[in-house]
Amino acid sequence: MSQQDDLNAVRRSLDELTRKVEELERRASGKASESGRAAPPPDRSGMVTIPDTPYDNALWTDTDDEGLGSRDRRAP
Incomplete structure (x- = not known):
């Protein structure tokens, strides 16, 4: 193929x-006008708020530092 054919x-x-894209826009605007209202807001009841306070250090007593091994042994 020549460059002109590719173009x-x-x-x-x-x-x-x-x-x-124009057809999809027409369909979307048609559905919005049929319903007569905007889409409902998303349900946020499943969201969990994470506090800014630090975690209890007792949670981390038996954990390993990622990539460093156990706390009572030397890293490789």
């Missing part, structure tokens, strides 16, 4: 993409 193919693909 024409890209233009056709871009035109097709533009038409499809």
Whole structure:
């Protein structure tokens, strides 16, 4: 293929993409107007707030430092 053929193919693909995006926008605006209202806000009841206070150090007494091994032994 010549460079001109490649350019024409890209233009056709871009035109097709533009038409499809416009069609999707029309469908989306049609559905929004049919419902007569905006989409409901997302449900945030499943969200958990994490406090800024530090964790209890007793939680970490039997843990290993990642990549360093056990606390009572030397790292490799």
